[in-house]
Amino acid sequence: MKKTPIAILISGRGSNMNALIEACARPDYPARIALVLSNNPDAPGLETARAAGLDAVAIDHRLFPRDRDGHEKAIDRELTNAGVEAICLAGYMRVLTPYLVGRWQGRMLNIHPSLLPAYPGLDTHARALAAGDAEHGCTVHLVTDGVDEGPVLAQARVKVLESDTEQSLASRVLEQEHLLYPAALATFLDKQ
Ligand code: GRF
Numbered sequence: 001m002k003k004t005p006i007a008i009l010i011s012g013r014g015s016n017m018n019a020l021i022e023a024c025a026r027p028d029y030p031a032r033i034a035l036v037l038s039n040n041p042d043a044p045g046l047e048t049a050r051a052a053g054l055d056a057v058a059i060d061h062r063l064f065p066r067d068r069d070g071h072e073k074a075i076d077r078e079l080t081n082a083g084v085e086a087i088c089l090a091g092y093m094r095v096l097t098p099y100l101v102g103r104w105q106g107r108m109l110n111i112h113p114s115l116l117p118a119y120p121g122l123d124t125h126a127r128a129l130a131a132g133d134a135e136h137g138c139t140v141h142l143v144t145d146g147v148d149e150g151p152v153l154a155q156a157r158v159k160v161l162e163s164d165t166e167q168s169l170a171s172r173v174l175e176q177e178h179l180l181y182p183a184a185l186a187t188f189l190d191k192q
Contacts, residue, residue: 001027001028001030002030003024003029003030003031003032004030004031004032004085004086004189004192005031005032005033005034005082005083005084005085005086006020006024006031006032006033006034006084006085006086006087006088006185007033007034007035007036007037007079007082007084007086007087007088008020008033008035008036008037008049008087008088008090009036009037009038009039009075009087009088009089009090009092010036010037010038010043010045010046010090010091010092011038011039011040011043011091011092011093011094012040012043012044012045012091012093013043013044013045013091014036014043014044014045014046014048014049014090014091015045015091015174015177015178016088016090016091016111016177016178016181017036017045017048017049017088017090017091018045018048018178019177019178019179019181019182020033020088020090020181020182020185021033021048021049021052021054022182023182023185023186029182029186030186030189030190031086031185031186031189033049033054034055034082034083034084035054035055035056035057035078035079035082035084036049036054036055036056036057037056037057037058037059037075037078037079038056038057038058038059038092039058039059039060039061039071039075039092039093039094040058040060040061040093041058041060043058045091046058055082057078059071059074059075059078061094068097069097069099072096072097072099072100073099075100076099076100076103079104085107086107086108086109086185086188086189087104087107087108087109088108088109088110088111088181088185089108089109089110089111089143090111090181091111092110095147096143098145101143101144101145104143105144106142108142108143109140109141109142109143109153109184109185109188110140110141110142110143110148110150111138111139111140111177111180111181112124112138112139112140112141112148113125113138113170113173113174113177114127114128114136114137114138114139115135115136115137115138115139115155115157116139116141116148116149116152116155117149118133120147120148120149121147121148124136125166125169125170125173126166128160128169129160129164129165129166129169133160134159134160135157135158135159135160136157136158136160136169136173137155137156137157137158137173137176138155138156138173138176138177138180139152139154139155140152140153140154140155140180140181140184140185141153153184153187153188154180154183154184154187155180156176156177156179156180157176158172158173158176
């Protein structure tokens with residue numbers, strides 16, 4: 001079967017990346033990881049990726065002060081050189097400019113820890129708890145210029161419990177993220 005070469009962009013621990021690594025290791029999974037890339041050279045996920053035998057590079061945004069375009073052009077060069085055909089943002093904590101979003105329009109996915117359109121941005125679990133929501137969850141969506149606004153590809157729901165803290169809710173949502181992202185990516189690629 002054709003395995004589409006993908007890149008995963010991370011900034012931190014990379015647990016969603018790890019779920020994608022495990023999925024891509026399956027012979028019947030429609031993607032392979034051509035590159036892991038981080039804006040943060042200290043992202044623990046880079047070591048995880050290298051330990052799995054993957055190419056993992058850091059392009060430190062701090063080396064491009066006041067030059068977001070320069071940073072994104074450097075990222076784009078790496079993606080192109082690696083032959084990437086689709087991108088998964090997985091805890092990538094920089095807002096992308098219209099330049100990179102436009103270059104990869106319709107081929108860049110993100111996972112967000114809320115049931116979008118509820119709670120774009122940060123602190124989603126605390127906001128869901130503060131609002132008294134009965135349900136919370138996560139969303140895989142296509143990336144567009146608006147932050148966390150692109151078309152929804154898939155969602156997973158969790159019930160909010162009386163006893164939930166921000167941490168307990170985050171950890172139940174994260175379990176769902178690890179199932180949802182590989183499944184949503186496979187469905188997306190199968191439709192291409
Ligand atoms: C996840 O909750 C993801 O939804 C959000 O950032 C977090 C990244 O976690 N975009 P990890 O680095 O994948 O563990």
